[in-house]
Amino acid sequence: MQRVEDSTIDEARDGMFLPLRRALHGEPKSRKLTSEGGVVWLTGLSGSGKSTLASAAAKALSAHGMRSAVLDGDILRRGLNSDLNFSACDRHESVRRAAEVASMLANEGLIAIVALISPLVQMRAHAREIIGDRFREIYVKAQLSRCEAADVKGLYAKARRGEIAGFTGISAPYEAPLDADLVLDTDAQTVGQCVSALASYVELQFVASWDTRGRSEWNGFRSINEA
Numbered sequence: 001m002q003r004v005e006d007s008t009i010d011e012a013r014d015g016m017f018l019p020l021r022r023a024l025h026g027e028p029k030s031r032k033l034t035s036e037g038g039v040v041w042l043t044g045l046s047g048s049g050k051s052t053l054a055s056a057a058a059k060a061l062s063a064h065g066m067r068s069a070v071l072d073g074d075i076l077r078r079g080l081n082s083d084l085n086f087s088a089c090d091r092h093e094s095v096r097r098a099a100e101v102a103s104m105l106a107n108e109g110l111i112a113i114v115a116l117i118s119p120l121v122q123m124r125a126h127a128r129e130i131i132g133d134r135f136r137e138i139y140v141k142a143q144l145s146r147c148e149a150a151d152v153k154g155l156y157a158k159a160r161r162g163e164i165a166g167f168t169g170i171s172a173p174y175e176a177p178l179d180a181d182l183v184l185d186t187d188a189q190t191v192g193q194c195v196s197a198l199a200s201y202v203e204l205q206f207v208a209s210w211d212t213r214g215r216s217e218w219n220g221f222r223s224i225n226e227a
């Protein structure tokens with residue numbers, strides 16, 4: 001997973017808080033964004049960028065005073081979902097559990113950022129059913145060939161060698177969303193562009209009250225690779 005350095009976040013925050021600095025010189029002050037709570041559900045292949053974008057978006061939202069929590073498939077599988085394997089049935093159960101937790105977090109006013117492969121349409125439909133109208137499906141779109149070429153965790157190579165059974169995209173299906181609420185094309189866009197798009201989408205969808213001087217400035221976010 002790509003690490004987004006704190007100094008980068010500081011720079012991004014400084015950029016985003018430019019309106020606040022202007023506000024302090026004459027205009028009204030309030031810049032803290034108040035969220036109604038919501039769930040952005042990131043689905044995509046292994047290596048598509050879900051974890052990178054989830055953690056960076058959480059930092060960007062936090063820099064704006066928005067509370068968020070990341071539910072990452074990899075991490076959930078070390079605890080809450082440690083009893084589950086990668087059969088279709090167990091994957092569905094992992095999605096169900098993540099949806100239940102995300103729903104609770106959203107009810108508490110947080111933005112839950114879920115990063116799970118959640119490979120089948122039916123699984124994500126179940127998550128939507130559990131969460132209701134606060135659910136937004138975000139397709140983290142990347143070509144299998146790019147994910148496999150990068151093979152950040154070496155899992156694709158293992159799957160090709162037959163050392164991992166039922167690996168998504170190789171020997172288990174991935175059904176891309178046909179009507180995602182937002183598509184983040186990580187082949188075509190930088191981490192910074194994707195995070196800006198996600199953060200501004202969250203603001204548009206879930207921010208309940210904010211001052212009327214204009215939307216936040218999410219641009220200026222840069223990952224270490226883009227600095």
Ligand SMILES: Nc1ncnc2c1ncn2[C@@H]1O[C@H](COP(=O)(O)OS(=O)(=O)O)[C@@H](OP(=O)(O)O)[C@H]1O
Nearest residue numbers: 046047073074086091094116117118119166167168
């Ligand atoms: N067989 C198989 N298929 C896919 N992925 C596998 C598999 N075995 C292990 N891994 C690792 O598990 C991470 C995906 O877990 P998820 O809970 O997100 O998957 S799922 O939603 O239940 O399909 C996934 O992490 P990400 O690469 O972050 O997606 C892999 O590191």
Ligand SMILES: Nc1ncnc2c1ncn2[C@@H]1O[C@H](COP(=O)(O)OP(=O)(O)O)[C@@H](O)[C@H]1O
Nearest residue numbers: 001002046047048049050051052186189190191
């Ligand atoms: N636009 C982008 N968004 C997210 N990740 C990207 C992007 N471009 C390149 N990458 C790289 O792709 C990899 C994605 O890995 P990761 O976030 O762990 O994916 P996933 O959680 O989907 O398995 C990281 O090494 C990251 O630096």
